[in-house]
Amino acid sequence: MKNFIFIIFILLLVHELKAQSITFGEDYLDLKSSAQGVRIPQMSTAKRDSIPNPPAGLQILNTDDFCLDVYTGSQWSKLCGQEEYSDSKMPDRPDQTLNKWLFKTNYPNAYSSRVNAFTIGKYAYMGMGISSSGGANEFKKYEPINNTWESIASFPGANRNLSKTFVLNGKGYLYGGRNGATFLNDLWEYNPETDLWTQKASFPGAGRIRGAVFVINNKAYLGPGLNNPLVINSGIKDLWEYDPENDSWSQKANFPGTQYGYMACFTAGNQGFMFGGYSDGTGISGNAWKYDPRLNQWIQLSQVPDISVIAIGINLSGNGVIIDEYLGTTRRYDHTQDSWEIIADDFQGSRGDGVAFSIGKRVYMGLGINITTNTFLSDIQELVIDNTLNSYRALKPVIQDAKISEGLWKVDGKRMFLEPAPAQKVGIGTSNPATSLEVKGTLAATNWLEERRKSNDGFARMGPLLIQWGLVTYESNNTKTVKFPVSFEKLLSITATVADYYSNIASNVPVKIVNSTNSVFEIGGTKVFSTNVNYPAVHWMAIGY
Template sequence: MKNVHAYLIGAAMISTSMIVSQGCTKSTDDDSELIGNWKKSDDFEGNARSEAVAFTIGDYAYVCSGTATTERFKDLWEYSTSKRYWTQRADLPGAARNSAIAFSIGTKGYVGTGYDGSARLKDFYEYDQATDTWTAKAEFAGTARYDAVAFAVDGKGYIGCGYDGNYLKDLWQYDPTQDQWIKKASVGGSKRSAAMAFVVNGQAYICSGNNNGEIQQDLWAYNASADEWTEKTKIYNYSDDSYDDDYGTIPRSNGVTFVIGNYVYLATGENNSANNATTWQYDPITDRWTEKTGFEGTSRTGAVGFNISSRGFVATGRNISLTMDNMYELLPNDEQVDND
């Protein structure tokens, strides 16, 4: 059984000075022509792992759960760019797990679903940053699953897609004030697991993912107030009279996304078991992608990504022979330098 995971990046918008993308930058075999530099950052201080989850509250990032070979975790770790080290916090209640979901609303974080080594899960917990305590909340109202996606918009959380023995495309909304789940409009396109979700400028998106070995080549935007999905530009090699792209390395499963300013960054992950080291920047205004310098750490899948203090990070993950505990930061507008 292959256990993979999709990750949420916190919904709070972060401002930074960026260069506006004009259309599409062609993919190139010469990575030195691309802009962006990956900088080695502070190692994750828990056990090396993959398929963990991450959420952010203010200027703090939290990494929880995950797996290393046959061992699963339920520990929670906190990181800030000012402290430059990781602090262990209260363990997640319930079973140790991998391939769960997470999102944050205000000063609370939420973790649920996943796989405990023998069963798919649907329990759901709230983390209070102020008291470092967890509270069991209403169970997820959809089927028990792993490799789902999650995001938060306008004070509500959402869980969708994933795998419950079959691939899924349903979407469920969580209202923390009522501790209640409501079924919403299903995600457009195909069923999928291990997709990537992100929120930028108050708009939620679901990107790519896997359906029975087929990597999905699409991007969907969700209007929460209208409960409607809109397909954006396809993410594959395509050309017409309006533009010509080279998007063939964007589609993947089990990658990470994070937001810096008004742009989204997609990194790591896999495409049919081959790790994908390319990094792409998405501009939601133009609905176009620009390739950035490829991830400069060991190529990996099942990592976590998050943005805090106007900065984007990728941590943990695995490749064929290694489970990792290191972390890298993307400097999206810097020239590439040698990090050795």
């Protein structure tokens, strides 16, 4: 009976659209006409949000505001009430500047550390922040096509810093933060059409700073954070969902992991992702988790390689990007493979409390405070990613007889190869490459040491000699066991010193090695640190064969 009704519907549709061209695909209906239109499904926001697993590109007419809503793959986006951004309008970037950070117009505000940012349409909105003279409630709007700034309405709530922001239905939201010793839990909404701030229902959990936040299906999720950063294990691990339609909160499954602050977060594939942060009693954590709202469940993922505590996560084209402010590396995360790749490593880092955002397919990062000089920064840097990845410029091999002077390494599963290349390829990272290339001379890679040196943890072989190095964190006055990236046949020597970004207290002070084997070693505690530094970082280097 249902099939009969469907056939009658199609016949009537064809009759009504006789002036149109109709094409049936495997999973689509293509209509063409110069005189008629199409009436797409109409529903409220509540009905729209109840659609299970909406595919990217799904469209409905929202009867609440009469806007066309499109699902981007991670959230619903509105196509009315705001000027849309297009990368095609942006100034061209030469190919040689792809995957490289370039400086833009500086942020025109002295309060440039701990700044909040969110993106709506083609604009980035930034404000609050602190400087050496205090804090401010000013907000600015950045327009990337002309690379300009302009002032907008100041935030009307209490002065604060370390707040969190997110975007729902084309409106920006600012939550919480700290005012002196008070941890705030109020929520404010910014409407870019009216340039007005409106207070919304306060967050029902404890006030917190440096917490996790991500948006899934037009709902915001606020999670683990700190409510006393001077006390060890002071983290809060509850998770709350905010529904803008009802201006209401509901509690979800508590976070089961150990880290509780400074996490880098983003949304991909209808799930929220959370990386890094401080961990109970162990310092900087490389742990990674994702939250599935359909199951109300947390799932642990592969660890993040070489991440410091000073990292920021943002959404970009359906995937996530993490920018490490201190190390200067930028990584893109593929949520379908649970894998990472470095897409840029030249960000001018050695900073903390910066800000990051994306507009279209471009990434922006800057501001904060220089950790070495303790000066406030006002720079904004832009990154355009080469979306032909998975590929990145790395070593420049020289293969004699094959006459390859340089090339582009590309990744195909576990195999890496050069392209452009001769008729055959060089397989690396597998014992069975697709093809092989006979090399009669020598195979040399120049500048390999400089390339590997940019990694915090790694090793290099120089003939029979094996050199390994790393960065490790541990609680002061406790020992810490560290595993070498690869085991030595025989360990000859190992040294460790306090990392240079603790230069204001104990830079380069030697740290005692308590025990060592060919596969692990143990770092001893030290009393040279300030009592306020609970998680010192240590550089180590070992030599053997």
